[in-house]
Amino acid sequence: MRSWLLRGVLLLLLWNGLTVSVLAVDQAQLQSINQSWSQSAHALADVNCSSCHQNKSTKQVLKRPNHESCQSCHKAQVDTFLLGKHGIRLLEGQTALTPALAHLPMQAAAHDKQMNCNACHDVHSVKTLPASVDSCLTCHKDTHSLNYKNSRHGQLLQEEGALPRPSTVSTTCATCHLPRQTSASGTVTVNHNNTFTLLPRDRMVKEVCMNCHGMEFAYNSIFDDDLVESNFARPPTLSMDTLKMVRALEQQRSGNSKSE
Ligand code: HEC
Ligand code: HEC
Ligand code: HEC
Ligand code: HEC
Ligand code: HEC
Ligand code: HEC
Numbered sequence: 001m002r003s004w005l006l007r008g009v010l011l012l013l014l015w016n017g018l019t020v021s022v023l024a025v026d027q028a029q030l031q032s033i034n035q036s037w038s039q040s041a042h043a044l045a046d047v048n049c050s051s052c053h054q055n056k057s058t059k060q061v062l063k064r065p066n067h068e069s070c071q072s073c074h075k076a077q078v079d080t081f082l083l084g085k086h087g088i089r090l091l092e093g094q095t096a097l098t099p100a101l102a103h104l105p106m107q108a109a110a111h112d113k114q115m116n117c118n119a120c121h122d123v124h125s126v127k128t129l130p131a132s133v134d135s136c137l138t139c140h141k142d143t144h145s146l147n148y149k150n151s152r153h154g155q156l157l158q159e160e161g162a163l164p165r166p167s168t169v170s171t172t173c174a175t176c177h178l179p180r181q182t183s184a185s186g187t188v189t190v191n192h193n194n195t196f197t198l199l200p201r202d203r204m205v206k207e208v209c210m211n212c213h214g215m216e217f218a219y220n221s222i223f224d225d226d227l228v229e230s231n232f233a234r235p236p237t238l239s240m241d242t243l244k245m246v247r248a249l250e251q252q253r254s255g256n257s258k259s260e
Contacts, residue, residue: 144229202223204222220238
């Protein structure tokens with residue numbers, strides 16, 4: 001622990017010259033940034049101030065790095081982010097998405113908050129738990145979003161108080177909207193395309209719900225608009241006809257397979 005602290009202090013000293021002239025921030029802000037960073041997964045992995053704040057080829061110091069500074073190490077996250085509604089404007093070379101541009105209800109205080117990696121992640125602490133619910137609610141204010149904390153999923157997260165990976169209990173906004181996916185090579189990454197599981201709607205059933213619920217329970221929940229609006233605050237009451245058909249078919253099949 002001591003050596004991390006020492007390293008932090010050394011970096012801070014090294015960076016003082018630069019920050020005073022280029023970043024132009026006060027000592028108190030610098031101290032607090034350094035403290036967040038020194039306890040982060042980045043510090044443990046030797047990802048330092050200059051890893052993000054310095055352009056690799058020009059060596060120029062960047063005051064406010066953007067998503068491109070993350071790209072060399074987190075390509076999958078950056079690439080998927082740029083494909084969803086959150087990131088597509090940046091991919092198309094437009095200004096960042098802000099709540100001011102939205103059709104959905106948004107928090108007034110976040111009107112001009114720009115969508116980028118740091119909209120959800122405190123880029124210096126990079127803790128993932130605050131990114132999973134609290135960050136979303138700094139901008140989103142529709143009924144579905146506001147109902148999450150009173151849902152069974154929300155209560156269970158609060159009881160658990162952590163994001164163990166993978167979890168069979170915790171279901172955050174991100175579990176449904178930024179699902180974890182396993183690549184062919186077996187690495188698990190968070191798919192940052194926030195529109196991926198929305199269309200078609202039953203994609204979420206397969207990608208997300210069925211990790212924890214049965215197919216029927218999941219379908220009957222996700223096609224019930226009131227239940228979605230309540231953020232799944234009660235068991236499903238819908239009973240889909242197509243499911244009865246699927247079940248009948250399955251029974252028929254298993255009946256046949258008994259003789260094999
Ligand atoms: C993982 C990448 C990353 C690392 C590591 C990192 N930063 Fe940052 N830093 C950023 C990003 C991105 C921003 C811009 C955030 C924003 O736009 O709000 C930023 C913003 C800042 C700012 C604020 C600039 C302003 O105008 O408010 C300061 C100061 C700063 N960083 C200093 C540091 C110091 C010192 C370190 C090392 C202890 C460090 N950063 C490590 C990515 C990083
Ligand atoms: C030089 C490589 C490098 C750069 C640049 C970098 N990271 Fe990381 N990042 C890592 C490593 C290594 C880890 C820890 C191992 C892991 O969890 O994959 C990590 C972990 C993370 C985590 C997970 C933390 C946790 O507690 O699980 C987040 C979130 C993250 N980085 C965000 C960012 C963002 C946002 C940027 C750009 C502003 C960025 N990183 C830039 C290498 C980098
Ligand atoms: C809409 C909010 C949001 C935005 C924007 C966002 N993230 Fe994330 N990110 C999350 C959440 C939430 C998690 C943790 C999800 C989980 O573990 O279930 C996460 C996890 C991660 C992780 C660690 C897990 C993994 O995939 O290995 C990395 C690295 C990461 N994000 C990088 C980035 C980068 C780089 C950007 C910008 C291109 C970015 N994030 C933008 C919300 C966001
Ligand atoms: C900086 C503010 C901001 C943050 C933080 C943020 N969002 Fe968004 N999000 C938006 C805006 C703006 C839109 C576009 C809404 C519109 O066009 O009406 C959007 C769109 C969405 C959509 C697509 C809605 C649709 O109908 O297409 C989903 C899903 C979503 N966000 C989920 C999340 C989740 C989950 C988080 C947290 C992990 C999050 N957002 C964090 C601002 C934000
Ligand atoms: C258990 C899964 C689940 C959880 C948890 C969840 N959502 Fe959703 N979300 C959905 C589904 C399903 C839809 C509806 C998709 C559709 O209409 O096609 C949706 C729709 C949305 C939309 C679009 C709303 C609209 O009116 O078009 C936004 C924005 C959103 N969610 C944000 C959030 C935020 C923020 C949280 C956490 C505070 C959250 N969601 C938690 C499953 C979930
Ligand atoms: C990580 C596991 C996990 C995921 C993923 C998950 N859930 Fe759940 N869900 C739970 C747990 C645990 C409960 C509580 C069960 C209990 O209380 O017996 C629950 C409860 C529910 C309830 C009942 C709420 C109540 O008040 O009784 C509904 C409806 C629901 N989930 C729908 C969904 C839908 C739809 C999805 C996918 C969009 C989903 N869940 C994804 C774990 C999960």
